Amino acid sequence: MDILKKVPVREQDAKVRAKNFEEVCLGYNLEEAMEEAKRCLNCKNAKCIKGCPVSIDIPAFIQEVAAGNIEEAAKIIAESSCLPAVCGRVCPQESQCEGVCIRGIKGEPVSIGKLERFVADWSREHNIVPEKPEKTNGIKVAVIGSGPSGLACAGDLAKKGYEVTIFEALHEAGGVLVYGIPEFRLPKETVVKTEIDNVIKLGVKIETNVIIGKSITIDELFEEGFKAVFIGSGAGLPKFMGIPGENANGVFSANEYLTRNNLMKAFETDSDTPIYRGKKVAVVGGGNVAMDAARTALRLGAEVHIVYRRSQDELPARVEEVHHAIQEGVIFDLLTNPVEILVSEDGWVKGMKCVKMGLGEPDASGRRRPMEIPGSEFEMELDAVIMSLGTSPNPLISSTTEGLEVNKWKCIVADEEFGKTSKEGVFAGGDAVTGAATVILAMGAGRAGAKGIDEYLSKK
């Protein structure tokens, strides 16, 4: 065993998985997990805990894994996270816990994410479920949205004895975990459903098909006896470039493309709502969402190009996702920016006009500013384009809730520590507050909101 290197994790072969929707990463078995756990230095001043937005006691759970006490490890993780099988799969560990791991100074950091995933999967396979609190305090709290922020908030409040109801607009709970992130990265029936069921087992009720702002407003929730409300409604409104031809047939937002595949199973040949399968598809953007859309289009049989205006170093997607996309055969057209979608006479995409870009000085985001290279226009022949340029919060809730302050991007204004908004009794967190971010940050915000609500209601 080379102590400087992570124990390699088994994966489906790239050529095979590029043609199926089954999970790419196969995870560690007990032996591999124990071997990897022994690489942890069990630092006294554990930087990894500070690197984790929900402060999991990482060295403590890893020591239990090293000793083969997986149930104990699961209990330690459960104190801070209700979605460990999800986070072990999708968290950007390289910029969080693993990014500050002392083992990583000389060699590779401990594979914290894969160990978390192992513990969570082991718990599911061994039917370990959270204990429901013995009795409730009879105080009703409403949570809007069943994504990671809403689930984390609801779970923490239920543990404290509150009677929590989550109101979810869609017919299925889970937010982006079910409609955004594809099956090959995050299996729905096993992983996501089990972790949502664990939140329900704490006593949380989930009402689907309820759109707050349409079916019922926040003020009406208070009239119905809810004493506090947490808004975790995410950022589901897609952005477009505003270039000519963008409303042609065959141009999708990544959100629509992924939702139709994940939630409505459009990839299945007998689906009621099949999706248009292009032969040559461009995905514009470089984040996790772009990688997911590209790898989905690839699995539907297309030649896929990622078109991104900066270079590989600036790609915002997780390193693992970029690596997997390259392995599977996605083509990266970097330093390239679309200026027009070319449309056929019958209104369908037939190509895209692009320009080549250079990189200038760093901009406000700290990344080098992309600049057009004059005279570098060229055309790509295509039959579908997927725009993956980010999302913003839907204004439905803010426009139907008097006294709820939003900023210029329509994000709800809420304090970081407790999720407190400008409206009494209303708390918020996750993408609805920050704009599109990450699962673990949304969970952290949900937990902060639960703390804020508990403090507010205790004082009342």
Ligand SMILES: Cc1cc2nc3c(=O)[nH]c(=O)nc-3n(C[C@H](O)[C@H](O)[C@H](O)COP(=O)(O)OP(=O)(O)OC[C@H]3O[C@@H](n4cnc5c(N)ncnc54)[C@H](O)[C@@H]3O)c2cc1C
């Ligand atoms: C394709 C894709 C891939 C991603 N990959 C990663 C990744 O690899 N790693 C990572 O950390 N993050 C990733 N993210 C980001 C991450 O998923 C989000 O940051 C996170 O889900 C935000 O959680 P949330 O609870 O704030 O919102 P969401 O997950 O968006 O959940 C919000 C929920 O609120 C519901 N809702 C909205 N409006 C209303 C209303 N009016 N009434 C009732 N319900 C409402 C929505 O239907 C939804 O279910 C990805 C995002 C996408 C889209």
